[in-house]
Amino acid sequence: MNETSTVEYDYGPSPCDMDRNRQVEQAAQLYVHSVICVLGLVGNILVIVTYTLYKRTKSMTDVYLLNVAVSDLMFVVTLPLIIYNEQYNWDMGNWACKLLRGMYSINLYSGMLLLACISGDRYISIVQARRSFRIRSRTMAYSRIICVLVWMVALGLSIPTFIYFKKYDENDNIVESSELDLINSGEREAVCDFWFENNSTAPLMKIMVPSTQVAVGFFLPFLIMCFCYSSIILTLLRAKNFQRHKAVRVVVAVVVVFIACHLPYNIALLYHIVDMFRPKDCKEQEWTEMALTITESLAYLHCCLNPVLYAFIGVKFRNHFLKILEDLWCLGKRYIYSRRSSRFTSEFYVSRKSTEGYNNENASSFTM
Amino acid sequence: MAQFSLTAASVLLLLSVALLCTNAAAACCSRYVENEISIARINGYSIQTNRGRCHINAVIFHTIKGKDLCADPAQPWVMNRIKFLREKVKSMKGSNTTSQAN
Numbered sequence: 440m441n442e443t444s445t446v447e448y449d450y451g452p453s454p455c456d457m458d459r460n461r462q463v464e465q466a467a468q469l470y471v472h473s474v475i476c477v478l479g480l481v482g483n484i485l486v487i488v489t490y491t492l493y494k495r496t497k498s499m500t501d502v503y504l505l506n507v508a509v510s511d512l513m514f515v516v517t518l519p520l521i522i523y524n525e526q527y528n529w530d531m532g533n534w535a536c537k538l539l540r541g542m543y544s545i546n547l548y549s550g551m552l553l554l555a556c557i558s559g560d561r562y563i564s565i566v567q568a569r570r571s572f573r574i575r576s577r578t579m580a581y582s583r584i585i586c587v588l589v590w591m592v593a594l595g596l597s598i599p600t601f602i603y604f605k606k607y608d609e610n611d612n613i614v615e616s617s618e619l620d621l622i623n624s625g626e627r628e629a630v631c632d633f634w635f636e637n638n639s640t641a642p643l644m645k646i647m648v649p650s651t652q653v654a655v656g657f658f659l660p661f662l663i664m665c666f667c668y669s670s671i672i673l674t675l676l677r678a679k680n681f682q683r684h685k686a687v688r689v690v691v692a693v694v695v696v697f698i699a700c701h702l703p704y705n706i707a708l709l710y711h712i713v714d715m716f717r718p719k720d721c722k723e724q725e726w727t728e729m730a731l732t733i734t735e736s737l738a739y740l741h742c743c744l745n746p747v748l749y750a751f752i753g754v755k756f757r758n759h760f761l762k763i764l765e766d767l768w769c770l771g772k773r774y775i776y777s778r779r780s781s782r783f784t785s786e787f788y789v790s791r792k793s794t795e796g797y798n799n800e801n802a803s804s805f806t807m
Numbered sequence: 808m809a810q811f812s813l814t815a816a817s818v819l820l821l822l823s824v825a826l827l828c829t830n831a832a833a834a835c836c837s838r839y840v841e842n843e844i845s846i847a848r849i850n851g852y853s854i855q856t857n858r859g860r861c862h863i864n865a866v867i868f869h870t871i872k873g874k875d876l877c878a879d880p881a882q883p884w885v886m887n888r889i890k891f892l893r894e895k896v897k898s899m900k901g902s903n904t905t906s907q908a909n
Contacts, residue, residue: 451876451877452837452838452840452876453874453875453876453877454834454835454855454867454875454877455834455835455836455837457834612835612855612856612859612860613853613854613855613867614854614855615853615854616853616854617851617852617853617869617892617893617896618853618869630859630860632859633860634859635858635859636858637858638856638858641857642857642862645862715862716863718837718838719837719838720837720838721837723837
């Protein structure tokens with residue numbers, strides 16, 4: 440009965456527990472994501488406040504930048520909520536799971552596509568400068584329409600996430616068992632992840648959703664940015680001008696940071712997609728998951744670098760920002776003496792409006 | 808602005824408190840045994856579905872030695888073992904021994 444070979448069977452492949460990856464994930468969440476969260480909150484709120492309160496005249500790029508900041512801010516806000524729920528069994532419920540994951544997806548797509556729009560806008564104003572004069576008059580309307588379109592596309596692409604993400608019990612992965620205690624074990628760990636009612640849609644959607652993310656959420660904006668920014672650099676280099684060289688550096692910084700943040704994650708994701716159904720050891724499985732976790736944190740970092748790369752690097756924006764600090768300082772001083780702050784804010788609104796010029800040029804957002 | 812950084816700080820605090828307690832994650836099969844497992848070594852079984860976190864369908868056999876082994880449900884011998892175990896369970900007791908997770 441006990442053949443020699445059967446002893447070996449007990450050393451066969453067992454279910455892989457992902458404890459090590461779990462630890463890395465938790466470390467990333469604690470140390471990296473919290474820093475990203477705080478920096479992202481501060482940076483993007485500053486951008487939004489500056490644009491909504493101070494910059495009365497908005498160029499096409501300003502509209503995009505404001506939308507990027509809103510998208511990044513929403514992303515940064517959902518991040519701690521997701522982390523909180525992961526820790527506490529998703530006690531906010533199934534709808535929180537769907538909503539938070541869906542928001543996450545919408546902001547991922549909208550953020551990336553808007554960055555592509557910014558590159559396209561800069562391309563039109565710099566490379567196609569002559570033609571752009573004719574378009575300029577209609578640009579504001581265009582940029583609003585494009586932003587609405589981007590958000591619609593982002594929403595559309597996130598629909599599968601809304602539909603298929605579900606809060607469920609971790610033990611639900613086991614459909615049937617002869618061990619009663621396995622199913623009815625006291626500790627029920629809730630997760631928020633893909634859950635499919637159908638056995639055949641599962642593999643399809645598990646491939647489709649991340650593939651779309653890599654294609655539309657990375658490669659499409661990446662290609663658009665590569666085309667636009669390389670043409671911009673060529674145009675700028677042809678015009679020999681000191682200021683222009685600074686602009687080239689800004690462009691290079693924007694592209695390099697984009698690639699550094701998103702390329703590793705998308706390569707890891709692509710590998711994960713291709714590798715998903717291949718039989719593999721627990722070690723391999725662990726490495727793939729860990730690579731995803733680490734590169735994902737790096738990708739998150741991008742949303743707190745955007746305010747610096749796109750907004751604060753611009754001369755105009757920095758001036759507006761300095762004005763805010765100045766006004767805040769004055770406001771604070773005033774507030775201490777007289778508490779009628781509401782009248783005061785409306786007062787300085789008017790004065791701000793009158794002092795602001797209408798000579799905003801698109802390229803200003805990118806001269807240093 | 809000060810208000811915002813205050814909320815940020817409280818979020819941070821909440822985060823760090825939340826992260827101090829750790830949970831165990833569910834395990835998934837990622838490959839199958841190559842040889843058959845003799846029925847005498849099997850205590851019980853569980854069936855893993857690909858509908859959730861796990862990417863492949865699998866049968867997890869619980870051995871006498873207390874190990875879990877992943878088997879391919881497409882293999883005829885695997886289904887034979889399950890049939891045998893189901894019968895065994897049925898004969899041992901009434902209806903309350905088999906259960907559906909969802």
